[in-house]
Amino acid sequence: MLRVGIIGTGGIADAHINGYLAFPGECEIVALADVVAGKAAQKAETFELAAAAFDDPLAMIASGLVDLVSVATPPSTHAALAIAALDAGIDVLVEKPMAPSLEECDAMLAAQERSGRVLSVVAQNRFRDDLATLKDVVDSGLLGSISHVRVDSAWWRGLPYYDLWWRGTWEKEGGGCTLNHAIHHIDLLLWLLGSPTEITAMLANAQHDNAEVEDLSVAVFRYDRGLAQLTSSVVHHGQEQAIVIQGANARVSQPFSVVAERARADGFPEQGGDPEVVARIEALVADRTPLAHLGHEGQIGDLLGAIRDGRSPIAGGHDGRNAVEVVTAIYKAGFERQFVSLPISASDPYYRAGQLVANAPHFFEKKASLIEAAS
Incomplete structure (x- = not known):
């Protein structure tokens, strides 16, 4: 015990x-x-x-x-x-x-x-049936080579959210929505596709003038021949998260759906798509055993x-580190307005503790510091 x-x-x-x-x-x-x-x-x-x-x-x-x-x-x-x-x-x-x-x-x-x-x-989120389903489909190879992935880590938080003492500061929270909300979707992206080779990004604070940190970021990842894009947000009404994976053979997404196109002789999509590919993917999904917990x-x-x-x-610990590496690359790209190659070496200033805090822009200054969040 x-x-x-x-x-x-x-x-x-x-x-x-x-x-x-x-x-x-x-x-x-x-x-x-x-x-x-x-x-x-x-x-x-x-x-x-x-x-x-x-x-x-x-x-x-x-x-x-x-x-x-x-x-x-x-x-x-x-x-x-x-x-x-x-x-x-x-x-x-x-x-x-x-x-x-x-x-x-x-x-x-x-x-x-x-x-x-x-x-x-x-x-x-690795222990969710809908996301484990995406993982099984990607690992099956039925999608073919991956062309594009769109990840929306879209949340909404009002101004009082950043009144809690440790939120909204680079020193205590470590960052904004990219680190503390989208970290789950970043982990899922790495779980599904592995690490990208290059990242660029833009950051903003669009709606929270009581926080130093970003409340919105958009990042682009390079994967071999394909690309992925990640929106990290606490300004999206409706809080609709989504993952859409486009492969050579089909598209699969969460909330779950599957679509497959088939080309006519002139290259335009044929009406009705490719039902055989869709059927194979749907059969794989139907055969899954749901997670017990x-x-x-x-x-x-x-x-x-x-x-x-x-x-x-x-x-494990290395998975957690890999997600932090991607967040670090997003922040470095956003702060420095550049493309950042992965992996980030120990000689890179952004590897070190405190470097992000030293270089981070203060979009606004924190206005409140409550010990307990308001109920």
């Missing part, structure tokens, strides 16, 4: 708590920690957990009470807490983004290597299995 501790008891901690509670035969939540005095105890009471409450996360790590911790704190604290836990012999699940810089990500991976423990980075619960179940079986988790 794994003893679980959760560091950070804000809203996202609820998803972790519910995820662990779904596996009562494999783990037990025994400790909660938060730097805000009394907050951990309040969360334990809310969920009726017989768990120790700590106002110092490092004290919980040093207590010897836990075998596995979830780090659900602001991004700027992820590296220090994860490294402390790994060096104490504790397995770690860290919320997205893994860390604000590649230097910090690599320090976390080094701690994992020297400790021999498991490090997983939250990528809960979804979202955070699915990822936690995979992590528990990885610890038990001595294997790597589906979303």
